[in-house]
Amino acid sequence: MKKVFFYMGVIIFSYGVFFYEPELVNADSLAEVKTAETVVSATRTTRDLAEVPASVSLVTEQEIQRSGSTSIADLLKDIPGVEVSDQSLAGAKRINIRAESGARVLIMIDGQKISEQKSMDGAPLLIDPFVIQKIEVIKGPASVLYGSEAIGGAVNIITKKGGKKVFQAAGNIIYDSSTGGFTENVSAFGKYEKYNYRISGTHSKQGDRETPDGKLKESDSNMKNISGFFGYDTDKLAMGAGLEHYTSEVDSPPIMVGGSPFNLNLPEWSRNKADFFVDLKSVSSSLLKIHMDLYWQKVKKDFEQKMTLNMGPIGNYSSTMSTTNDQKSYGINTQADFSPADTHYIIFGYSFNHDKLDADSVVDFDYLGGRMLPPPPMGPPGPSTDPVLTLYKASISTHAIYLQDEWMLPSDFTLTIGGRQTWVRSELEDTNDPNVKKDKVNGSQPVFSFGVNWGGINNLVLRGLFSQGYRFPDLNKLFIGTAHGGSVTLANPDLDPEKSNNFEIGARFDNGKLKLDVAGFMNFAKDYITRRNIGAGVAKYSNVNKAETRGIEAYLAYNIKSVNLTPYLSATCMKRKYEGKNFSTWKTNTPQFSGRAGIKYETEFTSFPASLWVDMWMRASDKAEDEAFSGDVSTTSGWGTANFAIGSELGKKRNYSISLNVKNIFDKAYTTSKNALEEPGIHAVAMLGFKF
Template sequence: MAGHNPRKWVKVIRCESGKLAGLGALSAAGALSLIAGVAQAADAPIQSGQLSTVVVTATRTEKDLADVPIRTEVVTREEIERTHARTLTQALENVPGLQIREIHGKSGYELSLQGLSSDQVLVLIDGLPISASTGSTVDLSQYLLADVERIEVVKGAASAQYGSSAMGGVVNVITRPIRKGFHADLSADIGSYGKQNDSGRAAGIGSTHGKLGLEGGSDTWRLRLSADVLDDKGFGIDPDAWSRQGDKIKRQQYALRSDWMPSARQRYWAELSAYREDDTQHFTYYVPPNYVPRLKTEKIERDRVVGGGEWTFANQARLQLSGVAERYNSDSDTFSNDWLMTARQAKQRMGHVTTQFDLPTWRKQNWQFGADYHYEDLSQSNNGVSEFAQGRVDRRTVELFAQNDIVFNDNWELVLGLRWQDDSDFGTHVAPKASLKARLLDGQDWQGVVRASLGKGYRVPNLKERYYVFDHSHLGYMVKGNPNLTPESSVSAQLGFRLDWREDLTLDVNGFYNRISDLIQIDEDNATPGGPGVVVYSYRNIARARTQGVETGLRWQALPSVAFNLGYTYTQTRNLDTGSELTRRPQHMARVGVDWSFLPDTTLTARLRYQSRELISSSEANGAVSGAQADGVSPAWTTLDLALNHNFNKSWTAFAGVNNVFNRQRDFANQSDFGPVRGRFVYLGVRYRFSDAP
């Protein structure tokens, strides 16, 4: 395909797919996936580029990734399968600029980007929110990937279609459209932590994983059933000791989805899903003069109901309506020498309805209007006694948004947006956004695009920050909510360019600037005693802050069988009230990926990740740190993952891999070391696929 412009091919395919709309064989999302698949089929054997990927998150309308006016990064299904990612945590850890970090006191993971925390990043499943594990922070480990088509990441407050929680950006998980005919997808794998296996046997099994997907149907009706189970036995640096550095966790996710397409202009869908998690922690607690063995168990249940419809009218106007109702329960019990010490229960309820109306193109303008209604409530008890004076706390939000996508010509596009928000606790707020895309280079071989965005972000304190009680007494601290918090606000600016040479080379550079007012953080300077050996912290609006930096990415198809992906992010943060660096924000992060098809049906994949030192304690921020191992600073780390895939035929694939090849693991005796928790992990598995498409 040298000398051809893939965007022109996509436009032609889109036109032809529109002429075939009367067939009604594909839903709107399915047609878009087919378009992307046809374009990708002409690429080299290793498809590391994303020139023809269709995305929806940035503007909530389908656009080619190279043409979208708001910068979007994509994790494809091919990347997920190539690296054998099992959870959303693993799927995102190779995205440049995303910091995946452990949720302190829990076994899950959260993300941070452009120096903004996980509370400021909105995580969606098909455009609808998912409940956070603790009232605000979404635990990325609590979503398995059996049904995922791709993951789209928009950084900064650039899009008007997303509200309070999207001040730092949006991560949107897009599930696969259901295919016609009958299809089956099964896979299973086992893995080992070596000498750190919970059993103490280096050759033993430390983890098992299996997933199943069955789907199919006709032009009108389609159905999918999926199951994904990940059973991790846990690990310990000394398996003979009581304490375990890695929890024993069993995660299960089941889903049933149905699509109904009575005509080419109508589509309806409904999905029921259930997630279950059983977590066991082994640790010791110091009661002078001895360390007492303790055990903490947590059972998590998430039940989710999703439904919606989409209508396309004769004049090409389109109406979409979708909603989700979710129940999230967590039961946590702590034992000391088999005696029940605490029994904490937390219950969350969340409901969200969104509607969107896209007008037909008018004078090169694409108007879009929408509305969101969001409801959530939270209750928490300890040993049967409510920890909230009100018994239960709740929050309601109504939001309206409008967007105009103005396409001046093939080279210039301007997106203007406005979002109005009314919160039950904090009143109204208006956030304007603007994004500009300019194609400055459009030759036979070279393509160059500049993107700029400016947006106002706004985030109300969530229920966790205002009311939730994190009781990590076994770690020596508690965190209590503060009902007197006020909302955060920000200004976000992004400026970058993308340069493509044919299909072989892509260079992406983006500068970002975020200025936050009334930043919400745990205030370490006002800690109070909470009992023997326990310190109590609270959330406060403590600072004005700034984050700024640059993100770079390079994709190079060096040979038909070899592809490289490189990314580097520099981030500088400041507390503008004190002049100090913000905690838990590393300055340097780098990602290096290599895919090599050294045999026709065999591919070797390498993913290297580097993260520089990060400040842990604000008391070290004013030049007191002399080395990476100093108190209050987590040292830099580097990890390397290797994955191997061999296709025997169209149905059978064998795979194997080694995560953290060099066994880089944190020093668990150093409370300031936030390096990788897991050491080397070796696994192997097999996948089977069957397709009886008409």
């Protein structure tokens, strides 16, 4: 597999040498080809990407459109340092950042978090790709600005708002041959004087996945989304309100656990949201902006788990566990932006979030036969075949204040210092579980960050950053526990927050031709919460693990304007170490090398109104080894795929678009290190779109 990465590098280098253009480029021509990429997530205020001290990647609306992807996670999988995890659910993928699981990655929509209080896998990506304007990914701890769950990083999904005319419309239809599935979207949007609006609807129905080894039965999914936005915008005031209804149904292929069939499905995973924001702009010469947003959100998950249990001499039983998690959240974020002097830009904010969880579980056993002992009262009883209902009502409230100062220093240095103080109150309010008692847990945590940029060379910015992260235990780990997956894990109200310290350096260079973004990082985490075995088939959540992660992330592209070609490389080199009581290993299911290398071609036709773009690329990953506490090592093999995409925008105003993505051209059978399901074989994704 290392040869694959060698050849990827040779391809990029060869294109750069062969097409190298030594002539000088004047500043005026650069101004025509360079477009500043602005981000808001890294500093909670609008900044050029080159100015932020953190490692940030951006996925644009054009990249989303051309990918043909209907999965948010798949839009992000080629970002250096990002991996996708499916947890055996093809329609409900999560994001890992720098080897941190989805539970340690904060997911936000327009800066408002999606909470998940009863999952080991983190917040779901319950959002329609067609409403997205861009996605900003912060890699590394972002807890100073965004709090808990951002210990590994943060993903901010920024949605589309109004248009430029009174009435505009857009629509897309996508066909994916790997599932035989269609996705349809239509939206209407516009702007009249100071008012703007958008209405959007999407439907997606994906069948079972086709792989080189055959069809993955029960890997299908369905999704529907309806959303609306209405806003008002002037030079001094902007405000807006949004409504969203997202619902999905996700199936999981049956697997074997302990030699017995195991099946799980999610008949419903939905999210409903209402939100409002207001921005006061240019309040005074020193008070530049006041922002406030508030939201209400409900996430509902119906989860069904079925398995067969061989209970020895008392017979065989089928077990069905049906769980409904109903989580209601509301929150408010306020922020003021100050500039008391030309050399300082200060933000001060307050954040509040409240999650209320109602979790109901019904366990039902059915006798299947095979009993070898006499029935009661002569022999021992088996599990009760009467359904057992267990109820939990719990809540968590979080208050936080944060402060950040960007200080412009002499000699082209910029210093960014930030701090955050968070207070958390968690409570199990009610339960009928006789093994669990009602309880309250209070906690607090300060975190800090320190970053510096230097831009003393034209088109080059060097950066360094120290940042801290933390994650408070969720309600499931504190009070409820879980019996999913065929084993029991008990809750632990004495858990401490997970904590991390991150050090990184990096460089960004962009002269309109060569674009480079590289970062090296080391992260030290402690008090990781994991399952600790305390008896046969029983575990308990405990703070037992430490983790050390180190790596290099790089993105390189070179625009050869004379032939309209852009070779590019996106790569990650990373290692991760776990340390626990009497246990230490670097084999942590983390591939050392992974990335994407390719070449793009793009041109505008002069004979008729159309443009053409082509992208050819290879995706590859090194093997990943995972060592268990017992010393057993499992290995996910390295892999590489070849892919091709072609598309065109047509019409005088480029109102129509068509694209075809052909992926895994050589029908490679493979599974990524973080996924449980085999990836699709050779398949095509075709897209037709319009806008006017």
